[in-house]
Amino acid sequence: MTIAPSYLPAEHPPVKFGKVGVLLVNLGTPDGTDYTSMRRYLREFLTDRRVIEWSPLKWYPILFGIVLNTRPQKVGKAYETIWNKDKNESFLRTYTRNQSDLMAARLKDLPNVKVDWAMRYGTPSIASRINALKDEGCDRIVLFPLYPQYAAATTATVNDKAFRHLLKMRWQPALRTVPDYHDDETYIEALASSVTKHLAGLDWEPEVILASFHGIPLSYSEQGDPYFYQCQETGRLLRETLGLAKEKFMITFQSRFGPEEWLQPYTDKTVEKLAQDGVKRIAVLNPGFVSDCLETLEEIAEQAAHSFHENGGEKFAHIPCLNDSEDGMRVLEKVVRRELLGWV
Numbered sequence: 001m002t003i004a005p006s007y008l009p010a011e012h013p014p015v016k017f018g019k020v021g022v023l024l025v026n027l028g029t030p031d032g033t034d035y036t037s038m039r040r041y042l043r044e045f046l047t048d049r050r051v052i053e054w055s056p057l058k059w060y061p062i063l064f065g066i067v068l069n070t071r072p073q074k075v076g077k078a079y080e081t082i083w084n085k086d087k088n089e090s091f092l093r094t095y096t097r098n099q100s101d102l103m104a105a106r107l108k109d110l111p112n113v114k115v116d117w118a119m120r121y122g123t124p125s126i127a128s129r130i131n132a133l134k135d136e137g138c139d140r141i142v143l144f145p146l147y148p149q150y151a152a153a154t155t156a157t158v159n160d161k162a163f164r165h166l167l168k169m170r171w172q173p174a175l176r177t178v179p180d181y182h183d184d185e186t187y188i189e190a191l192a193s194s195v196t197k198h199l200a201g202l203d204w205e206p207e208v209i210l211a212s213f214h215g216i217p218l219s220y221s222e223q224g225d226p227y228f229y230q231c232q233e234t235g236r237l238l239r240e241t242l243g244l245a246k247e248k249f250m251i252t253f254q255s256r257f258g259p260e261e262w263l264q265p266y267t268d269k270t271v272e273k274l275a276q277d278g279v280k281r282i283a284v285l286n287p288g289f290v291s292d293c294l295e296t297l298e299e300i301a302e303q304a305a306h307s308f309h310e311n312g313g314e315k316f317a318h319i320p321c322l323n324d325s326e327d328g329m330r331v332l333e334k335v336v337r338r339e340l341l342g343w344v
Contacts, residue, residue: 016137019112020343021173022336023129024100025158026146026291028121029090033079038072045121050157052258053220075294082297093119095291096146098324099332106333110344114138120145120158127165130173140174142339144332146290148187149234150180151216151227178339182230183237186334190327191234191287192241198319199283206283206317208248208274211235212300213288215253215262228263234287255295271304275311282308285319290328292321 030041046052046067052059084091100117107113114136118129133141145158159177166172181187199206213231221228235251242249254267267284274282284304286296301318308316322328 016135017139019114019137019139020110020340021130021133021136021138021141022103022107022113022115022144022340023126023133023141024096024103024115024117024144024146024332025126026092026096026117026119027154027293028119029092029293030076030079030122032088033076033083035072035076038076038079039068041122042071042075043068048121048153048157050160051153053217078298079294081302082294090293091297092291092293095321095323099146099291099329102324102329103332103336106329107336110340113340113344120161126158126161130162130165134169134171134173138173139171140176140343142176142178142336142343144178144336144339146332147288148180148184148290149182149213149227149230149288150225152220152225153216155180176339176343178335180230181331181335182234184331184334187331188234188237188241190322190331191238191285193327194322194325195238195242195283195285195319198317202315202317204281204315206281206315207279208250208282209242209244210250210252210267210270210282210284211238211287212252212254212267212284212304213263213286214295215256215266217258217260217262218264219260221263231288238287254299267300268304268307271308271313272311275308275313278312280313281315282313283317283319286321289321290332291323296321 028041028045030037046063079090082091084094087094096117096119100115104115107115114133116129116133118124118126120126130141143159143162145155147154162175166175195209211234216225216227232251235249239246239249250265250270252265252267252270253263256262256266271282284300286300289296296318305316305318322331
């Protein structure tokens with residue numbers, strides 16, 4: 001819809017309105033595996049006060065003096081092992097773009113809805129895609145941080161970034177933020193279906209299944225972050241849906257960084273101990289990740305598998321994330337349609 005020219009001064013530019021935007025936002029990805037790209041990405045990520053809550057007076061000398069001079073090479077090499085060579089990009093970018101395209105196709109019965117995607121860190125930025133949706137006439141936007149479980153370091157920082165951009169806008173779109181969906185029935189069923197299908201393709205049965213979630217510092221949880229409890233609830237519902245005994249299913253936390261204590265049990269330590277205790281076959285999934293990324297493809301499918309075998313384990317399976325699968329898209333579509341109610 002465009003405002004009729006008679007309502008505007010002759011020199012006024014055309015104004016579009018009346019559409020609804022859906023913006024899918026994932027964590028982010030470097031543009032390349034080279035030092036410069038990695039450093040730019042890590043700098044943006046690790047200067048976010050939601051991610052690292054230490055005082056900048058304490059953190060920045062460490063970050064700029066040590067971390068950003070050493071970590072880009074290490075992380076860049078890790079990304080190279082799981083890089084989508086066909087598209088010269090990370091699989092997180094590939095899957096997020098696919099999710100956006102597939103969502104647009106699934107919402108084709110709603111012609112006034114425009115779907116786009118962005119990254120909290122890196123490109124395309126949240127600000128650029130809010131502007132693009134506004135330019136297309138979207139005066140209302142559903143902002144969808146792609147995290148099933150809420151954490152201040154993930155969901156909240158996406159919302160923060162969007163709201164900060166709105167502060168700069170003359171004509172702000174109305175904004176709805178999507179809440180967590182950690183106990184949504186469709187989400188749990190999709191996870192269970194993914195596990196069942198993957199295990200059916202193996203010629204062996206795991207003795208233990210690990211649900212590995214990204215960790216956060218314990219202090220964040222103690223200050224009221226609901227993430228730990230939502231992960232526990234997701235795990236419980238998944239275990240019950242799969243019909244597994246408690247001793248056959250474990251919830252663990254990965255990707256800790258820095259000297260602080262993080263949520264436990266730690267995935268890497270658990271994998272080592274299971275192998276050392278005589279467990280020969282395990283499978284690991286990552287229910288908190290909507291798309292496969294460095295933390296799943298390299299940290300779990302490669303590092304954890306290697307550790308398990310090195311410590312005496314024999315069979316290791318990494319169960320992929322829901323990604324852009326039919327089950328995964330069904331979950332995202334359900335959430336989006338629910339949040340669009342009243343606007344379309």
